[in-house]
Amino acid sequence: MKTAINNRISQMRIKHLTLLERLMEYRSLRKAAESLRISEPSASQLVRDIEAMFGMTLFDRGRRGMTPNLKAEALLKRARVILREAQGMENDLTSLSEGQASSFYLGALPRCMQGLVPNTLAHLYRNEFNIRVHILEGSSTVLLSALDRGELDLAITRLLDDHGNVLADTRFDTQVLYEEGMSIICGNDHELAKAKGVRLSELKGYSWVLPSSGSVTRKLIETEFLNAGLSPPKPLVECAISASQLNMVRTGHFIGICPSSIAAQWQQQKLIRVVQVALKVPLPPIVAAWHLTKSDDPLIATIKGALLYNADTIAPKRKHRSRSS
Template identity: 25%
Template sequence: MSLNPASLGRKLRFAQIIVFEQVLRSGSILRAAQALNMTQSAVTKVIHELEGQLGAPLLIRGNRGVTTTEFGELVARRAKTLLAELRHLTDEISAFREGTSGQVLIGTLISASAVLLPRAIQLLKEQAPAVSVTLRVGQMDQLLPALAVGDLDVVVGRIPEDVSWRATAPGLEAEILHREPLCVVGGMHHPMASHTSTTLQALSDYPWILPTRDSSLRQTAEHLFYDAGLALPANVVESLSVMTNVALMFDQKTLGLMPRSAARQFVDTGSLAIIPLENAPSFGDVGFFAVPGTLAVRAVELFKDCLRAAAREVG
């Protein structure tokens, strides 16, 4: 069946796209019907109508719910983009009618600056209290594809020095805001905390917390030891949970790696100490990822400006 934008536009209704996306989000017709306050048969009818208009099956129905066909996956990607634009249109209309309002969906890499993002949100709320802010924490291979299809507006975090991330989500751009040092941390009474300087070799026999192997920071941690001619420590916990890591370091033996801005917060509260390591590595560039060329959404653009202002304060 040959389609063109005009003929498809006359057939499709936005409500159909909303129902289809909710079915994918819920994983079943029944749960989608409950979320939409519709009957199961009404949701099924909408999906059948949509499949008839597009000329191919969208879903595979099974005992455990529904999954997309290959064609359905293609439609799902575009549906998310359409719904993201609808959300932006709603925000823009609200902002025009009521002043600065709307919603900003922020993805944050677990290794993101502990100072930059909270400060940027504070600045945003000072200027636009009515803007709703939603945070989603994850890894780059989860957040960047979500950003590319419109599920997120901005992703804030560490920007890798290589450009391999572009393969995950081509078409995105990164803006560097500041460079962050990396430091070794331990409990306030760690035996090495009182030293004025130490080497990585002197620290290698202690228990260590290293980033998980699927995180972008793991490569930095491995290079730290390899560049010093050392193997990775034998006694290791792999974790990206900040609060768990801090609790583990209360044993006054375990060491970990943190961006200096995050470490300073725990030092100031008397929780941790920065171990003075010779030739400490850089955490890297911190900034944000965004989709270039999209229509400017007032609340999102305001948040980007707040990120830039917060970076100047950090600097």
């Protein structure tokens, strides 16, 4: 059995995987062949080669083109990782030949760009780190999807129930960086700024600015109100980026919500005030996630170590947890 698998791998070429990816995108052999600048008969032969290697049909042929089946979709997930790694190899060799540093692709939530990521990179570069880092900012959905496609080396994101199938997959490993709660915030001149012992029910009548509907934080604040037997607040303004919410709250008209570490940082800078109301629903932890095939990569280990070191300045009392530990 092992010999048969090795034979399949030895027969496979990058062109096979590239065609598989293009077929998944175009659902048309003709369009896929044109995108690769090869003839349609040549593309058809490559498809037959792939199916012969694995001894199974990967596409359903019909008048409307070639529709990938579940086996093709499963194979494509692996193929994308291989293709991205091959491209990364080429980029690194090109950079080295031109006297430039190799590259690392890092994904991060916008809120992690306010402290964790800048501090981590500053720490690394002060210690003779010579890798060029490319950063993709985005929501957990965007980051996990990019990681799944092999477009990121590591993602700093949240563990989400909606994405459990991605992070629970044996292809990925994760490390909890820190855990924290949520805080409700207001402007320094807001009437809630100096109030003590505020009840959740008292917040219903105020003007809210909240993250977009369906976002993690929005779902959690809605859950907080529902658990208390209250209808969730309906925001007058929706902002996806934490800094935008901060500017809205600073006007003194709105109240909003953000992770406790960011709220504490903003309050220390005298930009806002934290409303003294107890919240029970915690935020999902911030984690580092990477492809399992890169678990032995020394660069992953270096960056993960730096992230853990700097995460201690955000939540020093948390317990690190790794699925591999």
